[in-house]
Amino acid sequence: MAERFCGAIVGAPALAYLAMPTAARMWQDGLWHRLSVLTGLLALSALVCAAVLPSRLRSLNRAFGIESVIELHRYLGVVTTALVFAHLACVVAADPRNIALLDLTRAPLRAQAATGATVALVALAALALLRRQARLSYEVWRASHIAFATAALVFAAVHVLGLGQLVTDTVFATLFALMALLVLMVFGYRWAWRTWGDPSTEFVVRDVRRENKTVSTLVLEPRRRGTGPATSWAFSPGQFAWIRLERSVLAEEHPFTIASSAHDGTTQFTIRHAGDFTSTIRRLPLGSPVWVDGPHGAFTNDSDEAGGFVMIAGGVGITPMMSMVRTAAHRGDRRPYRLVVVASKPEDLLFRAELAQLRQHMDLEVTEVLRRPTRGWSGHTGEIGVELMSVVLSGAESPETFEFFICGPPALVTDALSVLDLIGVAPQHIHTEQFDFA
Numbered sequence: 001m002a003e004r005f006c007g008a009i010v011g012a013p014a015l016a017y018l019a020m021p022t023a024a025r026m027w028q029d030g031l032w033h034r035l036s037v038l039t040g041l042l043a044l045s046a047l048v049c050a051a052v053l054p055s056r057l058r059s060l061n062r063a064f065g066i067e068s069v070i071e072l073h074r075y076l077g078v079v080t081t082a083l084v085f086a087h088l089a090c091v092v093a094a095d096p097r098n099i100a101l102l103d104l105t106r107a108p109l110r111a112q113a114a115t116g117a118t119v120a121l122v123a124l125a126a127l128a129l130l131r132r133q134a135r136l137s138y139e140v141w142r143a144s145h146i147a148f149a150t151a152a153l154v155f156a157a158v159h160v161l162g163l164g165q166l167v168t169d170t171v172f173a174t175l176f177a178l179m180a181l182l183v184l185m186v187f188g189y190r191w192a193w194r195t196w197g198d199p200s201t202e203f204v205v206r207d208v209r210r211e212n213k214t215v216s217t218l219v220l221e222p223r224r225r226g227t228g229p230a231t232s233w234a235f236s237p238g239q240f241a242w243i244r245l246e247r248s249v250l251a252e253e254h255p256f257t258i259a260s261s262a263h264d265g266t267t268q269f270t271i272r273h274a275g276d277f278t279s280t281i282r283r284l285p286l287g288s289p290v291w292v293d294g295p296h297g298a299f300t301n302d303s304d305e306a307g308g309f310v311m312i313a314g315g316v317g318i319t320p321m322m323s324m325v326r327t328a329a330h331r332g333d334r335r336p337y338r339l340v341v342v343a344s345k346p347e348d349l350l351f352r353a354e355l356a357q358l359r360q361h362m363d364l365e366v367t368e369v370l371r372r373p374t375r376g377w378s379g380h381t382g383e384i385g386v387e388l389m390s391v392v393l394s395g396a397e398s399p400e401t402f403e404f405f406i407c408g409p410p411a412l413v414t415d416a417l418s419v420l421d422l423i424g425v426a427p428q429h430i431h432t433e434q435f436d437f438a
């Protein structure tokens with residue numbers, strides 16, 4: 001779905017160009033020249049799409065889900081690089097003397113810019129592939145990713161502006177102006193408005209609650225301006241937001257799922273102390289400001305169509321499920337909720353008391369599974385298998401109408417997906433979220 005949507009956007013400028021009467025003039029210039037124009041145009045629109053996709057457009061993330069959006073962004077990055085090399089090959093094939101354009105000391109500005117854009121794209125691809133091997137921290141990777149992406153866009157714009165005969169053509173000029181406008185509007189919204197202008201992003205810390213040794217819950221409420229009312233915000237259970245501790249475009253931002261009910265007065269994030277940022281969060285003083293960019297994502301059960309829900313959570317991956325069951329309790333949802341919680345040790349099982357309470361008010365069953373059971377543990381142990389799923393679904397009426405949600409470490413998501421496949425759950429009823437899309 002998202003792929004088709006993006007394919008249409010990437011292909012539209014090239015198709016529009018082909019359909020325009022002015023394009024006929026270009027056809028007289030030979031096959032390679034035509035192909036160089038088309039590959040260039042396709043590369044440019046793929047680059048623009050790749051840049052716009054991860055720009056936190058909430059409606060886009062809600063429609064397609066953040067995982068699909070990021071996957072598509074990566075895919076378009078590869079496609080853009082391949083198209084740029086195809087464009088280069090066509091330019092040289094159209095006239096072998098064009099190879100001289102690669103000599104940066106003598107090449108005109110438009111060709112220097114084209115080389116700059118190509119180098120920036122190759123650097124982006126190399127960084128993406130080598131991040132884990134090179135053990136680059138997320139922050140260093142993100143800063144260099146943004147720097148190279150900006151360089152690729154700026155160099156591409158300089159290259160296009162330097163192609164005299166193209167920008168003077170009305171069709172091309174209109175297409176380029178529309179692309180530039182799209183990029184400026186989306187970046188303005190993402191970097192300027194959401195950082196400095198949008199009051200709905202401002203929150204204050206009302207509480208920081210320890211859940212266990214390694215997990216805390218950050219409780220936020222919207223910031224009030226003077227005596228006026230606090231800004232309101234709405235989200236669907238299961239969605240996430242990016243949290244920042246400073247109002248600056250340079251501030252570190254990290255994504256966390258909203259764990260509270262969609263109808264709560266406060267907004268809560270349950271956070272595992274994974275590194276420096278998450279450890280800072282647990283020490284935040286009450287009343288300190290926090291900026292929340294969200295809600296994002298399509299990992300939500302906010303639909304009346306499903307007959308019930310099976311939710312498989314690993315570790316802190318229980319946060320979206322908590323939002324779903326808390327919201328269901330608020331709404332008096334009578335549908336069956338079957339929650340499978342996988343943890344290493346008993347002390348890693350979060351929200352046990354609250355879940356026991358919720359079970360008294362709604363059709364909720366919780367199946368706890370320990371990877372490393374302690375002596376005396378009589379519950380389930382080991383991997384998620386077909387046997388466990390049949391226990392979870394036993395007694396459920398019309399399980400074919402259920403929606404399945406999986407959130408946790410990659411290995412758990414993979415295991416759960418293969419079990420659901422074995423028991424015949426159709427892929428369109430399965431929703432996954434992994435806490436790492438870097």
Ligand SMILES: Cc1cc2nc3c(=O)[nH]c(=O)nc-3n(C[C@H](O)[C@H](O)[C@H](O)COP(=O)(O)OP(=O)(O)OC[C@H]3O[C@@H](n4cnc5c(N)ncnc54)[C@H](O)[C@@H]3O)c2cc1C
Pocket residue numbers: 066138240253254255256257258269270271272273274275276277278279316319320434435436437438
């Ligand atoms: C959609 C989504 C929802 C999430 N929800 C929760 C949640 O509810 N509770 C929770 O405890 N954790 C959640 N996470 C994970 C959380 O974002 C990371 O644990 C956190 O960013 C780690 O930051 P750090 O500096 O403390 O640790 P680091 O040691 O810097 O990072 C640990 C790992 O987290 C990943 N990471 C770091 N920063 C980011 C970032 N800005 N964006 C994406 N990944 C990053 C990297 O792969 C890194 O290797 C979620 C992640 C995603 C993508």
